[in-house]
Amino acid sequence: MPHHVTVGLDGSPESAAAAEWAAREALLRGVPLRLVHADEWPTSAAIPVAGPDAQRRWADELLAATAQQLQRGYPSLEISARRLSGRPAAALSIEAAEADLLVLGSRGLSGVMGFLLGSVGMETIVATERPVVLVRGTGQPSARTDAAPGGPSGGVVVGVDIHQSCDLLLDFAFDEAARRGGRLRAVYGWSIPPVVRDASALEAAERAMSQDVARRLTDILMPWRQKFPSVEVVERSPIGGPSHQLVREAAGAELVVVGRSIRRSPLGAHIGSVTHAVIHHCSSPVAVVAHD
The missing domain is CATH 3.40.50.620 (HUPs)
Structure with missing residues (x-):
């Protein structure tokens, strides 16, 4: 049985918000968090236009920096990172099959980046039978501690x-x-x-x-x-x-x-x-x- 939460990163503010949400969800479930990035993610303002080697280095740095940031905020959380090969929707759906759930960033209809209809997020949703959570970017810095959220919420x-x-x-x-x-x-x-x-x-x-x-x-x-x-x-x-x-x-x-x-x-x-x-x-x- 799968026992971890996976989040896909593409360098956008939305995927950063998704990583924060996924970290809190992993704490709630008492399971590890896995950060992933697919090599063939569509080029955007968040992903530099460069050769394959440069893009791989950028992806590795993104995964490492995100893991370090989350580890500082959630020191008790077990975090791993993995760079995936292949087209994002296919790679993410394979990765999701091993997870409790997959978390992705979303812009809804508010912009041209992120996971819009027909792009990575939507393709991934229909490619996997595991739950997929889409998280909007807030534009606000995180002020979380290592405790799982327990205060008032909208349920x-x-x-x-x-x-x-x-x-x-x-x-x-x-x-x-x-x-x-x-x-x-x-x-x-x-x-x-x-x-x-x-x-x-x-x-x-x-x-x-x-x-x-x-x-x-x-x-x-x-x-x-x-x-x-x-x-x-x-x-x-x-x-x-x-x-x-x-x-x-x-x-x-x-x-x-x-x-x-x-x-x-x-x-x-x-x-x-x-x-x-x-x-x-x-x-x-x-x-x-x-x-x-």
Whole structure:
């Protein structure tokens, strides 16, 4: 069984923030941290345009400097570093298979660097069945100590689909909430099909469906409440588009957990519209968990 946290580095502020987040996560789990960089990472302002030997030296220096910085902040954490060969998505997915989870930096839709749709981060997400956490850069220096975070936080938010099984998603979300003080907000956004035109009929339909939706959400969560009795769960089933509602509910969360189906279509793997929206519009760290 894998027992370490892996973080991918590309020299960007986002990957530095990801390394900090990964170090704290490794402390929470009581496992080592592994820093990795793939040789064929796309050239950007963070990666110098130079020959292969110079780029390898730069990568080794990046890994060593990041390891030293994290070791100063987290002296009890076991840290190792590894430079990977090959294309980043393929190399990272192989590395992720050996880890508890993989952590990457993300800019969402705020810039042209980092992990945007179709680039390294998105390709890696669909290439691995291990959980992948995307972390935004904060632009603020870290002031962490060697203790795992235990102060106030926004807890964990998980997006739930009441129409499909999501056991792996819920197990991950409840486990992360238990590690972070035991607060979890489970969210399912939904809408009335556009067939009811009369306002009074629409209101009546919403009232009737709201009760059924809330009951189904409660039923799905019940086994996990029993498995994780220390976790305080808040159930939310607001009316509105699932993507919009989940991004709204996730504001200020310490971690947002969303799923993607591991089933493949003839056109390849898909992460789903809700997960796509959360990755690109949520400022909190986002964990993408593959499930059946």
